[in-house]
Amino acid sequence: MERTDIKSMTSSEIKQAVLEMGLPSFRAGQIYKWLQVSGVKSFDEMTDLSKELRAVLSERFEIYSCDVEKKQVSSGGTVKYLFRLHDGRCIESVLMKYKYGYSICVSTQVGCKMGCAFCASHLGGFIRSLTASEILSQIHSAQSDTGIRISHVVLMGMGEPLDNFDNVMRFLELVGDDNGLNIGMRNISLSTCGIVPKIYELMQKKLQLTLSISIHAPNDEIRSKIMPINKKYGTEELLRACREYMKTTNRKIYFEYTMLKGINDSADCARILASRLKNILCHVNLIPANEFGESPFKRSDPETTEQFAQILRSHGVGVTVRRSLGGDIDASCGLLRLRSAGDKTRSGRDQ
Ligand code: SAH
Numbered sequence: 001m002e003r004t005d006i007k008s009m010t011s012s013e014i015k016q017a018v019l020e021m022g023l024p025s026f027r028a029g030q031i032y033k034w035l036q037v038s039g040v041k042s043f044d045e046m047t048d049l050s051k052e053l054r055a056v057l058s059e060r061f062e063i064y065s066c067d068v069e070k071k072q073v074s075s076g077g078t079v080k081y082l083f084r085l086h087d088g089r090c091i092e093s094v095l096m097k098y099k100y101g102y103s104i105c106v107s108t109q110v111g112c113k114m115g116c117a118f119c120a121s122h123l124g125g126f127i128r129s130l131t132a133s134e135i136l137s138q139i140h141s142a143q144s145d146t147g148i149r150i151s152h153v154v155l156m157g158m159g160e161p162l163d164n165f166d167n168v169m170r171f172l173e174l175v176g177d178d179n180g181l182n183i184g185m186r187n188i189s190l191s192t193c194g195i196v197p198k199i200y201e202l203m204q205k206k207l208q209l210t211l212s213i214s215i216h217a218p219n220d221e222i223r224s225k226i227m228p229i230n231k232k233y234g235t236e237e238l239l240r241a242c243r244e245y246m247k248t249t250n251r252k253i254y255f256e257y258t259m260l261k262g263i264n265d266s267a268d269c270a271r272i273l274a275s276r277l278k279n280i281l282c283h284v285n286l287i288p289a290n291e292f293g294e295s296p297f298k299r300s301d302p303e304t305t306e307q308f309a310q311i312l313r314s315h316g317v318g319v320t321v322r323r324s325l326g327g328d329i330d331a332s333c334g335l336l337r338l339r340s341a342g343d344k345t346r347s348g349r350d351q
Contacts, residue, residue, distance in 0.1 A: 006061035007133030036180035039140025103152035109159025132170035162198035196233040218272035259300035274315035
């Protein structure tokens with residue numbers, strides 16, 4: 001019999017299962033807390049349950065977790081993890097320290113289908129989507145490894161969150177539950193390359209999370225060259241969805257713009273972008289590109305980036321030039337996995 005992934009179950013689903021097993025309902029609360037708050041990796045760690053009950057549970061259910069396969073700590077305190085999943089696949093997460101607390105950047109898929117030219121995540125191909133429990137486990141494992149409490153989550157690691165919509169929605173429900181990790185929706189950001197129909201689906205849920213759009217170019221001509229998704233959903237359609245999103249949720253939208261030397265960093269690009277973002281309550285984050293061997297792209301000069309920011313500002317667009325966190329530790333999405341010879345994901349595909 002296939003065992004059920006219990007850490008992806010909501011508290012009411014666990015309660016129902018517990019009742020169906022003929023157990024008292026308070027057991028559900030105990031089990032749920034062990035899974036969601038403590039992040040235990042086995043039923044044997046649930047010390048307030050009898051040995052017999054633990055055995056029964058482990059026959060029916062499986063607890064998905066992830067183990068630290070590799071860890072890199074940067075000089076600034078950023079920690080990059082390569083986590084190994086139950087099937088041997090590897091994913092990356094990055095723990096970052098900010099003034100307001102600790103934030104973790106989690107992966108939502110093993111590999112990625114989107115194929116953005118400057119990103120390392122798709123280089124090993126697309127393997128599979130993560131379950132809600134596997135997204136949660138990245139937080140649990142980072143917390144237990146460091147002993148700190150994580151207060152913010154960004155869905156900005158490997159994979160496209162809106163291409164794994166249902167599992168990501170389930171993750172959001174679990175992570176925000178006050179009987180679980182209790183990380184409020186306002187402390188969560190979701191970043192997408194722009195799967196337009198899914199943006200509409202997301203806005204219907206009226207969540208208070210922050211939506212980030214990886215825009216990276218001011219027009220279709222440049223965007224289609226570096227982001228294949230743009231051939232399906234062009235910038236006009238995407239920006240229309242952003243305007244709708246803003247109206248429906250009343251939330252500011254963040255645009256991520258990776259500065260690629262000679263590709264998207266001209267003064268003209270800045271002016272076009274500024275004019276197209278008019279009427280959108282938004283903020284632009286300029287990200288220094290992470291360079292890596294397989295990528296032909298170079299990082300824009302700091303002066304070019306500053307000038308780009310200045311033009312946006314002069315048009316009334318809020319902008320931040322992001323510091324590059326963990327540049328010394330392969331902290332560009334997908335790079336650690338790519339560099340890890342031990343990852344079954346890579347070795348399996350390259351042979
Ligand atoms: N698929 C989602 C989330 C994962 S990528 C998305 O596209 O938004 C997270 C962010 O890192 C995106 O903005 C992505 O474009 C950016 N990114 C990817 N590779 C990068 C690189 N080499 N340098 C800088 N930013 C990069």
